[in-house]
Amino acid sequence: MSEIRCDKDGAIATVTLSNPGKLNALDVAMWQGLRNTFDKLSADTALRCIIVTGEDGNFAAGADIAEFATVRSNLADGMHYHTDTIALALQAIGNCLHPTIAAIEGVCVGGGLEIACACDLRIAAAGSRFGIPINRLGFPLAPGELQGLLDLVGKAAALEILLEGRVFDAEEARGKGLIHRIAANVADEARQSAARIAKGAPLAARMNKKLINRLSVAAQPLTAQELQQAFAFLESQDYREGVSSFLQKTPPTFTGQ
Amino acid sequence: MSEIRCDKDGAIATVTLSNPGKLNALDVAMWQGLRNTFDKLSADTALRCIIVTGEDGNFAAGADIAEFATVRSNLADGMHYHTDTIALALQAIGNCLHPTIAAIEGVCVGGGLEIACACDLRIAAAGSRFGIPINRLGFPLAPGELQGLLDLVGKAAALEILLEGRVFDAEEARGKGLIHRIAANVADEARQSAARIAKGAPLAARMNKKLINRLSVAAQPLTAQELQQAFAFLESQDYREGVSSFLQKTPPTFTGQ
Amino acid sequence: MSEIRCDKDGAIATVTLSNPGKLNALDVAMWQGLRNTFDKLSADTALRCIIVTGEDGNFAAGADIAEFATVRSNLADGMHYHTDTIALALQAIGNCLHPTIAAIEGVCVGGGLEIACACDLRIAAAGSRFGIPINRLGFPLAPGELQGLLDLVGKAAALEILLEGRVFDAEEARGKGLIHRIAANVADEARQSAARIAKGAPLAARMNKKLINRLSVAAQPLTAQELQQAFAFLESQDYREGVSSFLQKTPPTFTGQ
Numbered sequence: 001m002s003e004i005r006c007d008k009d010g011a012i013a014t015v016t017l018s019n020p021g022k023l024n025a026l027d028v029a030m031w032q033g034l035r036n037t038f039d040k041l042s043a044d045t046a047l048r049c050i051i052v053t054g055e056d057g058n059f060a061a062g063a064d065i066a067e068f069a070t071v072r073s074n075l076a077d078g079m080h081y082h083t084d085t086i087a088l089a090l091q092a093i094g095n096c097l098h099p100t101i102a103a104i105e106g107v108c109v110g111g112g113l114e115i116a117c118a119c120d121l122r123i124a125a126a127g128s129r130f131g132i133p134i135n136r137l138g139f140p141l142a143p144g145e146l147q148g149l150l151d152l153v154g155k156a157a158a159l160e161i162l163l164e165g166r167v168f169d170a171e172e173a174r175g176k177g178l179i180h181r182i183a184a185n186v187a188d189e190a191r192q193s194a195a196r197i198a199k200g201a202p203l204a205a206r207m208n209k210k211l212i213n214r215l216s217v218a219a220q221p222l223t224a225q226e227l228q229q230a231f232a233f234l235e236s237q238d239y240r241e242g243v244s245s246f247l248q249k250t251p252p253t254f255t256g257q
Numbered sequence: 258m259s260e261i262r263c264d265k266d267g268a269i270a271t272v273t274l275s276n277p278g279k280l281n282a283l284d285v286a287m288w289q290g291l292r293n294t295f296d297k298l299s300a301d302t303a304l305r306c307i308i309v310t311g312e313d314g315n316f317a318a319g320a321d322i323a324e325f326a327t328v329r330s331n332l333a334d335g336m337h338y339h340t341d342t343i344a345l346a347l348q349a350i351g352n353c354l355h356p357t358i359a360a361i362e363g364v365c366v367g368g369g370l371e372i373a374c375a376c377d378l379r380i381a382a383a384g385s386r387f388g389i390p391i392n393r394l395g396f397p398l399a400p401g402e403l404q405g406l407l408d409l410v411g412k413a414a415a416l417e418i419l420l421e422g423r424v425f426d427a428e429e430a431r432g433k434g435l436i437h438r439i440a441a442n443v444a445d446e447a448r449q450s451a452a453r454i455a456k457g458a459p460l461a462a463r464m465n466k467k468l469i470n471r472l473s474v475a476a477q478p479l480t481a482q483e484l485q486q487a488f489a490f491l492e493s494q495d496y497r498e499g500v501s502s503f504l505q506k507t508p509p510t511f512t513g514q
Numbered sequence: 515m516s517e518i519r520c521d522k523d524g525a526i527a528t529v530t531l532s533n534p535g536k537l538n539a540l541d542v543a544m545w546q547g548l549r550n551t552f553d554k555l556s557a558d559t560a561l562r563c564i565i566v567t568g569e570d571g572n573f574a575a576g577a578d579i580a581e582f583a584t585v586r587s588n589l590a591d592g593m594h595y596h597t598d599t600i601a602l603a604l605q606a607i608g609n610c611l612h613p614t615i616a617a618i619e620g621v622c623v624g625g626g627l628e629i630a631c632a633c634d635l636r637i638a639a640a641g642s643r644f645g646i647p648i649n650r651l652g653f654p655l656a657p658g659e660l661q662g663l664l665d666l667v668g669k670a671a672a673l674e675i676l677l678e679g680r681v682f683d684a685e686e687a688r689g690k691g692l693i694h695r696i697a698a699n700v701a702d703e704a705r706q707s708a709a710r711i712a713k714g715a716p717l718a719a720r721m722n723k724k725l726i727n728r729l730s731v732a733a734q735p736l737t738a739q740e741l742q743q744a745f746a747f748l749e750s751q752d753y754r755e756g757v758s759s760f761l762q763k764t765p766p767t768f769t770g771q
Binding site for chain 1: 302356377378379408409411434437450453454456457458459460461462464465466468469470471472473474
C-alpha cells in the first residue's frame with residue numbers, strides 16, 4: 001500500500017515516498033499525505049532540516065496514471081486534482097519553514113520531479129533519471145506545477161524538457177540546473193548537507209529561505225479564463241488516447257482534437 | 258537574391274534563411290519574409306514542428322549593414338526598422354503556434370542569433386560561432402531584441418556578450434545557455450528532435466509553449482521616453498563612424514559623441 | 515590602515531580594496547569610500563572601463579566583523595548599516611555609467627562577493643574561493659544584498675550558497691554562474707577585457723548596460739514590515755552567539771532564539 005513515511009533523527013526529519021511495485025508513483029492519498037506531513041513538520045520549530053527521498057532505490061515515477069480514470073476524467077475533477085491536490089502539496093513543501101533536501105536515486109520523473117523541484121536542494125545519484133515525458137500521454141504540464149520548474153531551469157530548458165519529453169541522466173540534469181550535485185552515496189551526502197545546515201543558526205536559515213522565495217520573481221497569476229484554457233485538454237480526444245494507450249502499452253495516435 | 262524559403266515534409270516545415278555571398282545576412286525583405294512565413298505556418302494546424310536553418314553552411318551573419326544608409330540613417334527610420342521590421346519578425350517566430358527548432362551551422366551572430374533565440378530549441382554544429390559584435394559598429398542592442406537574449410542567458414552573460422562584443426564558439430555558447438546541444442550532424446539531430454516532438458500530442462505541445470512564455474517573467478515595457486533614449490544613438494557621430502568604418506574595413510575611432 | 519585606492523591609466527580606472535592583515539575585509543569607511551569613488555568615476559565621461567580588485571592576492575574577505583559590536587549592535591544601527599552603508603555602495607557600483615570588471619584572486623566571500631556581483635564582469639584565478647558563510651555567524655543575508663546574488667545565480671544556487679554556507683572553488687563558482695571565466699593571469703585577462711570594451715563605442719556600452727539592468731526583472735521592493743522582519747535577527751540571542759563565537763574562535767551553539 002502507498003504511504004508517506006516520516007522519521008525523525010534529532011533535528012533532522014526524513015520523509016519517504018513509498019508506493020511499492022509502482023516506482024513510488026504518487027496517488028491522491030500520497031499527495032494529501034505529503035501536504036499534511038509538511039504542514040506538521042513546518043510547525044515543529046525543533047527541526048533544522050528535512051530530507052525527502054523515495055523507497056527502495058527510486059525517488060518517484062510521477063502521478064499514478066491508473067487513477068486518472070477516476071480522479072481526472074473531466075474538467076472539474078482534473079482542475080481540482082491539479083490546483084488543489086497537487087499544487088497545495090507542492091506549496092506545503094516549498095513554503096515549509098525548514099530547509100529541505102531531495103535525495104534522489106533511480107527514477108525522478110513527472111510528479112516526482114515536481115516534488116524534487118519544490119525542495120531547496122537536490123542531490124542525485126549518478127544513475128538517476130529525470131524528465132516530464134507527458135507529451136506522449138496527451139497533456140501539458142499544469143501551470144501550478146510549471147512555475148516550480150521554470151524557477152529552476154528557465155525558459156529554454158523548460159521548453160526542451162516539455163516539448164521533447166525525453167528522459168535524461170543526472171549529468172544532463174545538472175547541466176540544466178535541475179540538481180545541485182551528483183553524489184556516489186546520495187544518502188550520506190544528503191545527511192552531511194543536512195548536518196551542515198543544522199549547525200547554522202535556524203532563524204538565519206529560515207529567513208534566507210523566506211527572502212529568496214520572496215525575491216524570486218514569478219509571473220502574474222493566471223486569470224480564471226487562462227486557467228480554464230490550461231486545463232481544456234481534459235476534454236480532448238488526444239488526452240483520452242494518450243492515457244488509454246499508456247495503460248494498454250500501445251503507441252498513441254494523436255490528431256490534434 | 259535574398260529570400261526566406263519554406264518547405265514542408267509531412268507535418269514538419271523547414272524555413273531557410275538565404276542571402277548568397279552575404280552569409281545569409283538579413284535585409285528588410287528577409288525580415289518581412291520571415292514574419293509573413295511564420296504567420297502563415299502558425300495558422301496551419303496540420304503542422305507539428307518547424308525547423309529554421311541557413312543556406313549553405315551558415316545560419317545568418319546578422320543584419321545587412323550595407324542597407325543601414327537607407328533604412329537606418331535617422332531616428333525615425335531606425336526606430337521603424339527595429340520596432341516594426343525586426344521586432345515583429347522575432348515576435349512572429351516566438352509566438353508561432355508550433356514548436357520551433359533552430360538548426361545552426363557556421364556563423365550565427367547579431368540578427369542571426371536573435372532569430373535563433375526566438376526559436377524554442379537551438380541545436381548547433383561544433384564549428385558554429387556566436388556573438389553580437391556591435392560595439393565596434395557604434396550601437397547598442399535594441400530593447401525589443403535584448404529581451405529575447407536576456408530570457409535565455411540572464412543578466413551576467415548578456416553583459417559579457419554585449420560589452421566585450423566577442424565572437425565565441427559552440428562550447429562557450431552552450432555554457433552560457435544560448436544553445437541546447439552540440440551535434441555532429443545538425444540537420445539529422447534537428448530532424449530527430451522534430452520527429453520526437455511530432456509524435457507527442459500537438460495540443461499539449463502548443464499549451465506547454467504558450468504557458469512557458471506566459472509564465473516567463475519579462476520586465477515592464479519601456480516608456481516612450483525610454484524607447485527614444487534607447488535609439489538616440491542613431492543621431493550620434495560614433496554610430497556613423499562605426500558603420501562607415503565597417504563598410505570601408507578600417508578601424509573605427511570613437512569619441513563618445 | 516584600510517582604504518579604497520583609485521588609479522587611472524588612460525581611459526581605464528582601477529579601484530583597489532585594501533585592508534592589510536584582514537584579507538581586505540570591508541569596514542564602514544571602505545563601504546563609504548567605495549560609494550564616493552564610484553560616484554566620482556561615474557561622472558567622468560572620459561572613462562571607458564573600471565577594474566575592481568583587491569590588494570595583495572585577495573579580493574575581499576567580507577565585512578569587518580570586529581566592527582559589528584559598534585556599528586551593528588541593535589536593530590536601528592544594523593538596518594542603517596545594511597540599507598544605507600552597504601546597499602548604497604553596491605548600488606553605486608551597479609549603476610556606474612561605465613562597464614566594470616571584478617578581477618578576483620584569493621578570498622572573495624561575504625561582502626567581497628557582493629561587490630564582485632555588483633560588477634558587470636567577473637574574472638577569477640583558479641585558486642580563488644567563494645561563498646557567503648554567514649549561517650555560522652547567526653544571521654541571514656540582507657535583502658538589498660541578496661537581490662544582486664539572485665540576479666546572477668537564480669533561486670536554486672542562492673539557496674545552496676546560503677543554507678549550506680560552504681566556501682567553494684572557482685570551478686564551482688563558474689558552474690553556478692557566479693563568475694564569467696577562470697584565467698591563469700587575472701590582471702592580464704582583466705586588462706585585455708577592459709581594452710576590448712574600451713575599443714567599442716562608449717555610448718553603446720553605456721546604453722547596453724542601462725538596458726540590461728532595466729530589462730532584468732527584480733521583485734517588488736519589500737514593505738517596511740518585511741524589511742523590519744528581515745533585520746529582526748539583530749535582536750536575537752543566536753546573532754550575538756554567532757558573532758562572539760567567531761571573534762573568540764569557538765564553535766557557536768544556536769538555540770533558535
